[in-house]
C-alpha cells in the first residue's frame with residue numbers, strides 16, 4: 304500500500320465495482336485522486352482458464368478460493384453460484400443482458416407487492432445505454448421496454464421456433480439482448496453458439512478482463528490482490544477505515560469514501576461485522592427461480608440460432624397478474640438438445656422459464672465465528688413465485704399454439720439462478736431499507752453499497768446490466 308489514507312477505497316473487482324470506478328475516474332481530478340482497490344482474489348487470465356478446461360495444468364487454477372468454501376449454507380437444497388477473484392463472476396457469467404421493465408421499479412404502486420424502488424426506469428435509462436455501449440451489447444431494434452438508442456451490435460439470429468414466435472408476438476418475443484458479441488468487437492470474437500459460456504473458448508462475451516482493464520491500469524488506481532476485507536470502522540455515522548487481511552497480516556486503511564462491491568452475500572457480512580444495526584441489513588436475500596420446459600415438436604426441425612440464448616419471451620411477464628403471482632421471463636435456450644428418437648432429433652425446443660421472487664425477511668445473511676464467512680439462511684421460494692410457475696404451466700400450451708406441439712415436459716426448478724439479490728435493499732427512507740437511490744447507506748453517508756443486493760424487488764430479468772447501470776448512476780450523481 305502506497306498510502307495510509309485514500310480518496311476512495313473500492314472493495315471487489317466485479318461488475319459493481321468496475322462500473323462504479325469507471326464513472327468515478329471520468330469525474331475525479333485527472334492527476335490527484337488516490338484510489339485503492341482491495342480484491343480478495345487474484346487475476347486468473349482467460350487463456351489460463353481455457354487451458355484448465357482443456358485439461359492442461361495451470362498454476363492459476365488454485366489461486367482463488369472455491370466459492371462454496373467461502374460461506375456456510377444453511378439449506379443444502381439451495382445452491383448459490385458465483386466465482387471469486389479478479390473480475391468476479393464476469394469470468395463465468397453467460398452474458399444475458401435484458402433491461403428491466405419500467406413496472407419492475409413500481410411493484411407496490413402498480414400491483415401492491417413489495418416496495419417501489421426509490422428511483423425509476425427513466426432515471427436509469429441513460430446509464431443502461433452507457434453500460435450497453437461499454438459491454439457492446441447485441442440486440443434488436445424493437446423491445447418491450449422503452450429504449451432511445453439502438454443497441455451497439457446487431458441482434459443474434461433466431462432459430463426456427465423463435466421466428467414463428469416472433470411473428471406471433473412481435474415486440475414481446477425478441478432476439479435476446481446479450482453481451483455475447485454477434486460480430487467481432489474490441490478484441491472479442493463473434494459468438495459461435497458453442498454454448499459453454501462459463502469459460503468462453505473464443506472470448507466472445509464481455510468480461511472485466513477483456514474490456515475493462517483500463518480502469519485498473521489507470522495511474523490513479525492502486526490494486527491490491529489477496530486483500531480480504533472483513534469489516535469497516537463505522538464511527539459517528541461515517542465509514543472511516545476498511546480492515547483487511549493480506550498474507551496473514553492485518554491492515555487498516557483510511558478513506559474519504561468507501562464502496563463495497565463484494566456481492567450481496569459478502570457486502571451484508573462486512574456490514575454486519577462492522578456493527579451496522581439497520582434492521583434490513585442481510586434481510587431478504589434470494590434469487591429468481593427458473594426451470595426448463597422442453598417442447599416436443601411434431602415434424603418441425605428447430606434449427607438455426609446464433610448464440611446460447613437466442614430470444615426472450617415477455618408474454619407472461621408484465622400485467623395485473625403480478626398482483627397475485629410472479630412475472631415470468633422466457634429464455635429460448637439454444638444449447639444442443641436432442642430428442643433420443645431416430646428421425647426426430649432436432650424436433651424439440653427448450654425454454655428456461657424464469658420467475659421473480661419476493662425479498663422475505665426469513666431469508667437472510669448472518670455472521671459466523673469466522674469473520675470472513677457469512678451464513679446464508681434460505682427457507683425456499685415464496686408462494687407468489689410458486690403460483691407464477693403454476694400459471695405458466697396452465698398458459699404455455701395456448702401461448703405455443705402456433706407450433707405443432709406434441710408434448711411439454713417440465714424439469715424440477717434449478718437449485719440456483721446464479722443471481723444473488725436483495726440483502727441490502729434500496730429505499731426512500733431508513734425505515735424501509737439500507738441504502739438510498741444513490742446506493743449510499745442511509746446512516747453512513749460516505750459508504751456506497753453496490754451490486755444486486757440493492758434491488759428493492761427482484762424482477763425475473765437477469766440482474767447484471769441493471770446493477771452495472773446503478774453503479775454508473777451512483778458515481779455520476781455523487782461526485
Ligand SMILES: Cc1cc2nc3c(=O)[nH]c(=O)nc-3n(C[C@H](O)[C@H](O)[C@H](O)COP(=O)(O)OP(=O)(O)OC[C@H]3O[C@@H](n4cnc5c(N)ncnc54)[C@H](O)[C@@H]3O)c2cc1C
Pocket residue numbers: 314315316317318319320341342343344384385386387388389390391392393395396397398399400501530531532533564565566567569721722723753754755765766767768770
Ligand atoms: C454461472 C453464472 C452465470 C451468470 N450469468 C448471468 C447472465 O447471463 N446475466 C446476468 O445478468 N447475470 C449473470 N450472472 C450473475 C452475475 O455474474 C452477477 O450478477 C454479477 O457478477 C454480480 O456482480 P458484482 O460485481 O456485484 O459481484 P461479483 O461479480 O461476485 O464480484 C465480487 C468481487 O468481490 C470480491 N470479493 C468478495 N469478497 C471480498 C472481500 N471480503 N474482500 C475483497 N474482495 C472481495 C470477489 O473476488 C469479486 O471480485 C451469472 C452468474 C454466474 C455465476
Ligand code: SF4
Pocket residue numbers: 398483484493494495496497498499500501502503504505506507508610611
Ligand atoms: S455461446 Fe459460445 S461463443 Fe458464445 S459466448 Fe457462449 S461460449 Fe462463447
